[in-house]
Amino acid sequence: MTTTPAPIGCPYRLDLKGADLQGEAAALRALGPATRVLLPGDVPAWSVTDPGLIQRLLVHHGISKDAHRHWPPYINGEIPGTWALSTWVGVVNALTAYGAEHDRLRRPLQAAFSPRRVRALIPQIEAIPHSLLDDLQAAGPDQVVDLRANFAWLLPLRVASLVLGVPEELHDPFREVIGALFATNLPPEEAEAAPARVYSLITRLIDTKRREPGDDVTSLLIDEHASGELTERELADSLLLLISAGHETTVNLLDHGITNLATHPAQLALATRGEIRWEQVVEETLRHQAPIASVPLRFAVHEIVDEPTGLTFAPGDALVINYMAAGRAPDRHPHNADAFDVTRDTARDHLAFGHGPHLCVGAELARIEGRIAFAALFDRFPTLRLAAPGDLESLESFISNGHTHLPAILGPARLAQPPTS
Template sequence: MGESLHTVTTLPTQRQPGCPFDPPAELTDARRHSPISSYTFPGGKPGWLVTGYDLVRSVLADSRFSSRRELMLHPTIDYGDIEVPPAPPGEFLLMDEPRHSRYRKPLMGKFTVRRMRMLTERVEQVTAEHLDAMEKAGPSVDLVTAFAKPIPAIMICELLGVPYADRGSFQNHVDSFMDGETSDEDLMAAYTATQEYLAELVAAKRANPTDDVLSDLTDSDLDDEELKGIALILLAAGLDTTTNMLALGTFALLRHPEQLAALRADPALVDGAVEELLRYLSVAKTFQRTALEDVELGGHTIKAGSPLILSFHTANRDPERFPDPDVLDIRRKATGHLAFGHGIHQCLGQQLARVEMRVAFPALFDRFPTLRLAVPADQVPLRPEIADIYGVKSLPVTWDV
């Protein structure tokens, strides 16, 4: 006999005023009622909302739940009878085995902990250059455009071999289809322009390989369409997530001065601080899966074909896994958080993101010990909840000179 069923009727899209770092209250309430709730998708399709840590983690590790794009439903928009095509070649996040491994395996050796540690010196150099520019432009800047965005952009573009001259326009295109506020027409234009650019980039790497990941992959049996898809996934994921972690993480530390003071007093805390910020903020908020067969989950039978929304930000705030989960505590052992996912689709670039954050946060606060918000906290513009990645649109900061 199944447990009593909790129901969520609409997916919450607003955070509480004055609580920019916490998940929408209705999602937290859903998790308090039950780690799994029924949810009716737009258009009337019955599905599930999974909010508890253990259940989210188990779904991510279970091959009976599919990541295939053609099986997904949008959680808040009814597209009617429009048939969703399978993911294009190379876009492995939206695939199951064995297609997923065909694209992920050639990349595994490119993003090792060792290789990412070797990049630390370059991350330090890029970070210092942008701190110099901030100091010159200051004492008041938008931290997103001056610091949080360019560091991951430069690093992922260098890894994949995007020429320096192309990075500005490329970044603008990627921004357009990640921010959640672009019109459908502009979204398609940006997506098309990005696809065309990546096709040219792949052709250039095949003709004249350079020292980068994309050039390395031209030696594999992957064709140009597959390489283009891989490049799109890596660039989009590598740019937007870390940008928002750096900006929102700075915002969170400025709003928790005792935590910032502890980090300044003991630089050895930085690794733990990064893991705690990843857990606490969970900028990649939700992911989806679809059941391929009937599966028992949390006392309920998930029928074959049922879509599921996995709520990472409530899972990472689950008190059964993390005591006092709504408290930011950089001394916490936050290992095991789901900010990078879990299972075969766990984020490939997580070590690069960690290196960037471990370097950038201490460097920023060392250079500007009086750094503070230049506007009241409730006036910092936040990304809409509908955006794939949560964060701030801008972060006006200032400091004493």
């Protein structure tokens, strides 16, 4: 059960373990549309929780994601390389760029994830969950299986490998290191080592695709580098963005969707009977449990006065956008915002994929994966249930909203047949 902790002073010290993200989001929301918080290392910031304020800030020309240009503590060397969030602010890609630089770095990603390219992948994506479910079915109907490790994690990884052209021998290595990038409670030496391991794999991926190019996003970005549009670092950091953030979002979408559907059988029945489209299930899951709870960091380029709230952000102020808190804002979802309800009229009114110039380029791909995965899983295992629904352990992160494990008992399997998504 989610509980709301008592306010713990101003600024509010975020729980680096992310033990109760929803409770913390509710507490922060109660303190106003944005409130002062402390990040790892007691770095001060604002946590922005009100969806209206979030939308205004994310399209404001005076809000940047470029720490190299607009965050004085970073520019002045006050933020060490061992800081838990250093990778999030130090990379040079579309996630952190500002203005014309953002447009330049985002352009090839938008082309790579155009609706036409993404929809063309649907037949290949549809085959992936059936292969994973065949493996799970071999465990037997009464055995406990970890659906996060063996389904929610693997499906997006294989889709990412398909899209990016990642060779088979790098699948498991990437799987082992991605999670550490989202942990916000690591000791300094581990926080510093995690990106180094990922970059080593990215270098191997780039070297492989330079020797053996294909019709994939990595090859496309390598061509951008060859033509002078991307530097070597921008090439590597763009791949880091796609491999890590894109993957983690979809993993947590599947994780929470499975959890909610397995524990709300009446709502699951609406979807399996076709009374509610799987698309609606995906949107309510994104609203109810934003896969990325909070995204660091944005910076005020100059003083910003938000007239509707009366808040003033000073030049250089750091902002964390709390998408989890926004998803359950009572003014956006007046009918029991904390409840999972696939019939909700406002299910699509969420910001789980961001808003404005930095809207996630892979949002449509993630939605397609969710629809295909939920339909395939519950068509094959209609009586699936969680083995310990009240005892799921959260990831140690205030960024990534998921579980360490998702133990489930599959029950008898139906004959495999491709479901409609």
